[in-house]
Amino acid sequence: MSLPAPDANNHETVVEHQFGPRAAAYLTSAVHAQGEDLNQLVAIARTRPAARLLDLGCGGGHVGFSVAPHVAEVVAYDLSAAMLDQVAQAARQRGLGNLTTRRGAAEQLPFEDQSFDLVFSRYSAHHWQDVPAALREARRVLRPTGRLVIDDVVAPERPLLDTHLQAFELLRDPSHVRNYSVSQWQALLSTAGFEPDGVMRRRLFLDFASWVERMQTAAVHVAAIRSLQIEVSAEVKAHFDIQADGSFTIDTAVVEASPH
Secondary structure: OOOOOOOOOOHHHHHHHHHHHHHHHHHOOHHHHOOHHHHHHHHHHHOOOOOEEEEEOOOOOHHHHHHHHHOOEEEEEEOOHHHHHHHHHHHHHOOOOOEEEEEOOOOOOOOOOOOEEEEEEEOOHHHOOOHHHHHHHHHHHEEEEEEEEEEEEOOOOOHHHHHHHHHHHHHHOOOOOOOOOHHHHHHHHHHOOEEEEEEEEEEEEEOHHHHHHHHOOOHHHHHHHHHHHHHOOHHHHHHHOOOOOOOEEEEEEEEEEEEO
């Protein structure tokens, strides 16, 4: 059954329309299935073997698959039903009996207060339409001794570079909302009742062909991205290390925070 065309007034429909048909691609994506950032999340999970962990915006499920052997329970949570079906099937195949799935938006979590020890979110938050609301919900469901970890692409602090990143991202994926800078994340977390207490910055190389193929980006949008890449200033090209084939490098960060 095909998905309905997205309603321009409903961001959740746009997200479902974008990611539902691409669930298998994200399950097998090398960018999502590995990385030093994922290893960092596993290391944090290992310190709490009795934890109940929420994988917020689980996508292809790679966080849940990686941390499930090291905690008591994982709830993989996402807006896309097709993604969750892929995650549940893969969890069964991997023998991860402590991983379950739930569907919903980040801004309205169907869980009781103080019901999780850890909330992890990896490469999801740039799709949330209301980050402050989602962070308040994460704060609500975390226990007082809990830990929130946001792992995402981050925007450069300089507006020139920020603008170009958002343009590339939106042309590739209409469900993109925005990438926030590290300073913006720290401010958002503080306002939501967290104490940000750790940041690990990294750089991530993106092969252009697989980057647009994974999202099945329309040819006209691919051409627009390439046109932007060619016409941008030398400063922008240098920061993103834009290659002749369009491949480039972006900034990522793992931001840790505790409730206060």
